[in-house]
Amino acid sequence: MISAVVFDMAGTTIDDRGAVYRALRSAVEDAGAPVADADLQRWMGTDKEEAITALLELGGVQPTPSIVSATFRAFRATLDDLYRADPPVPMAGVEAALADLRARGVRVALTTGFDEPVVGSLLASLGWTVGRGPAHTVDAVVTTSDVRAGRPAPYMIHHAMELLGVEDVHQVLAAGDTVVDVRAARNAGVVAVGVCTGALSRAELEAEPHDHVLDGVADVPALLAGREARVGVA
Template identity: 65%
Template sequence: MIALVALDMAGTTIDDGGAVYRALQHSVEEAGATVAADDLQRWMGTDKVEAITNLLRLGGVDPAGDLVASTFDAFRAHLRQAYHDEPPVALPGVADAIADLRARGIKVALTTGFSDDVAEPLLDSLGWTAGDGPDHTVDAVITTSDVPAGRPAPYMIFRAMEACGAHDVRSVLVAGDTVVDVQSGRNAGAVAVGVLTGKVDRATLAAEDHDYILDSVADIPTVLTQR
């Protein structure tokens, strides 16, 4: 029986119009690196400082000195402007699915490759809150600020379990729209689910060790009913 569902944010529960992809690419390119599409895809969903460091190196730029920090600042500025110009919205059916899961007594946590200072304004813009009871959208929000390493490490999932009182990783379902989302779920020993609401196609997600590939998080309540 599933006791906790841990969901990625941008591209999985939240439609940001691809702003994270664009902000990451633009910031790294402004630092002088060439960003290959496959490299960008590989590092999406990971901790953004780690992503920037690796994309700089892969793009022919030495990530030395304060370059990573300044590039991360540029990433945040690009993302802040993008969210101002085109505010993010919940993906169709996601809010209802989360409410359905919580009404069944299943805890719901959001996990993200963002740090607190990026994730919190995003959630505020949606009016989403975390805490016990029906007045909140989800039970917990876990960011890279809470863990020693982001995806594909499983630490955010374990932190979500701690925050939500889940004791058995086999009772946890993890869903996300990137390869590292699926990998982190499997690395944790949880039910690993890829969703197709992001930029990654079915074949790419299905190539990972997974339990389900779904069109959307909105399909999770139906899947759990059938388990």
């Protein structure tokens, strides 16, 4: 039985209309490194400083600490501008799904490749709050600031389990819209779910080892209901 779910943010629970992709590409290319679409997709969902380091190197720019730092600042500034011009919104049906899950007693955490300052402003713009009880949107949030390494390492999911008070990985489902989201879930030993609300197609997500691929997070409550029904029949 699933007692906790862990969801990615941008592209999974939050529709930012590809702003992260655009900001990351812009910052890295302004630093002199061309970015191939495949490389950009490969590094989406990871810690953004790690992504910048990798993309700079792939584009032929030596990723010195000063260049990485300056490129990350440019990414943050561009992302802030994009978010101000076109504020992110919840993915369709996500807020109802979160409320449904929490009403059933399923604890909910968000994880992200962003650091804490970006996440704070993003949640505030959505009006989402973090804490136990029905007055809040989710129970916990884990950022790359909280762990030693971001996805595809399992640490954010395991830290979310720690915050949610869940010990058994078999009671946890993690969902995201990128390959590294699914890999992190597999590495964590939890139920790994890909969702088709990001840049990847269903076929691309299904090519990665997974447990389920859904149209979106809005379908997770029905998935859990179906799993529980099958367990009940068994």
